[in-house]
Amino acid sequence: MLETIIHALFVSFSYFIIGYLLIQNIIYTFHLIFSAFKLSHYIKKIRYSDYKRYLRSDNMIPISVLVPAYNEMATINENITSLLDLSYLEYEVIIINDGSTDDTLEMIVSTFDMKLVKQPFRAILKTEEINGIYRTIEIPNLTVIDKKNGGKADALNAGINLSKYPVFLAVDADSVLETDSLVRVIMPFVDDKDTVAVGGIVRVANGSEIRNGVITNIQLPNNNLATFQIIEYLQAFLTGRMGWDALNSLLIISGAFGAFKKNIVLAVGGFTPGTLGEDMELVLKLHEYAGKENKDYKIKFIPDPVCWTQVPQKIGDLRRQRKRWQIGLIDSLLKHKKLILNPKYGKVGMLALPYYLIFEVLSPIVEFLGYILLPFYFILGYINVKFFTLYLIVTFLYGIILSIGVLLLEEYTFNKYPTVTQILKLSLFSILTNFGYRQMTTLFRLEGILRFRKDKNTWGVIERTVFDSGPTINQ
């Protein structure tokens, strides 16, 4: 009797896991299809759009580029050089040194010959203490804020306080931007006055040649971990974000590259300090605010490859990053739980948030149990070979199709990896990513769930490699 009950439980649980994974993959498929349509429209449009005219245009909205920096000595100078070289008529660059313990500030001050100035500004958002503001006559649109450590969100808030333009762009210190990135990110604000935020795609810079802060030759990394992340980032951005953008329910704008209307961000109190997912947290606040105030608003995503960043090349770094992302996700969802299944918030409340809760927060648990229990049940004979084969198809084969589908999207749209060799390598990795890499990241995300309470406020450190004039080092 007991054995029958256990058998029934195991089989039911197996059905649940397969059903869950199948629904998850079907949702990913829908994302892929929505994204394909949106990207097709976007690509056709940019083929005849003339961005060059906007580079010189007086009608573009001026932008403040905010760069929070904590112990970024390795890459900060290249980053600043790249930012100062962007093609845009009017913008400012504000670097916020968030209490670095290395020589980040000293490097910037000496390289760019900056001087401490007495500049009062409106501290609308409360932040940690500002130690000083640095400027230079030679580069009028560059400002450095030195402040007491308060975290990324706090640093961004300090930057917002000092910024003078109506739109700001939050950029990571290790990001490299394409020269026309500001024009591309501002266009949704120009095209539609209801746009309050725009997210951009983040591409993997590892392996590419970067000279004076500009990507000159896009290559695939020699590091396998970084190559897997290319597939993963394409999947997350080209399908996930584009898919939600198609439904006007985007919940995440990457902290590495996100533009916001300043007055709306001030209205919601800026970034929330002490949170690991400050990017998602702010977007949820914007959704909540707009829903409460019954305002027309849009949060957009631009798929142009305009921002390149370093991804972790060591398993330890990747683990810290994925754990942090998972914790940030849970934290943000808990803070805004009243939006979930709340019809007042439209598709965000009824579709996007429940999806994130069920298929992003809980998926590491379900996937992990599937990887362990189903083979175990199969070995013990609780499930038969047909059932187990079905599980393998849903998990692995379906996953491979989605990965290759994403690659096809990239090939058809921006085609940043144009050679046959690169395509062959990426095809291989898009298959292999489902055998080992995905399982590893599932474990890291699971760790994030288990350690949520303990590690809620810990950022961790990821090793940066220096951008070189030739192929990057540490390959």
Added chain:
Amino acid sequence: MNNLIYSIIYTLIVTFAVIILLLQVYLIVKRIIDSLGQRKRSNYQKSILTDLNILIDHIAEQFPSEETIRSYQNAILDKSKRAVLEEILIHQLESPKSEKSINLSKLCDHIGLIDLEISTLLNNKNPYKISRSCKNLGEYRSKKALPAILSHVSNNTLDVKYNALLALAKIGDLNAYLDAFIILFFESEVSGDQIYLSQRSMIEIADSFEGDKLEMYNTMIDSNTSYISTVFIKSAGNYGDKAVSEKIIRYVKDSNRNRRAACTKALGQLRDNRYINDLIEALDDADWECRAVAAKSLGLIGDAQALNALMKTLSDKEWWVRYNSAWSIVQIPEGLNLVESIMSNDDQFAKDIIMSVLANSKSNLVPLRGVG
């Protein structure tokens, strides 16, 4: 039942495997085809570039022969070669109106590029192709294409509308351009909807007009639609010719806040000190954005008459008004003499804002944007 499950699973495996294989093959084949296409374009470009550059350099003095034109007529029948020719010719047409660009435009017509684009406008329903053709016809500055372009101004797709209007602006025919705005206005009246193109897009279109700009501003600034009027006032400010000031000044007390602000801003951009008293009066506007723009404009004009009024607005309740007033005081040469009295005043807001402006003064040579 078991057999059914077996066959479902078998079918699933085979289907998925086939899909994966086909996708992979498609990926690789597409890449190879694209590479070959790219090579073909590159080879064609290498083969024609030298001769074409010589032809373009001398086109003002000597129009190409019939034989040369025929060779290009044959070339454009091939899609890759047409793309190469389009790119080179359009790039050359970017320079302002000259004998060279007029003849280049004529060459594009003789080759058949313009007729191809017009045919797309008339026969194709694809909005992307229509937008692209409008854009190209604008680059060619082809008056022949005006009726075809005008027919798409009322297209439901915003992109098409935008590119059609932009093309008309580049071609520079004032009558066609005004007709387009009549169509837009009529459309919005009938549908009851606003004109959906964003204001910045509209300003871009206005700024791009290559015909008689003064005549355009004189006509459009008085448009019945305040939205269009505001756009052209802003564009007139960008254009910078004081001749439009007399048209613009009539709206400095307009009931429409946007038009009022646009007028105030444009007068500042035009640096026309004939209307300085009107701008000083605008510092008392009920709307803070209008006050802020007025403060900024007075600084741009740089007339010391405004200083007393600007000193008062240093204590305005809105930060932007205070900042722009302080900036303007610092811009006006005599204004710097007042800084000491401001600093010895009790008004903390005034002191803070002047200090902020002074700290930025070397670098902040243009007024703060974000307002107006």
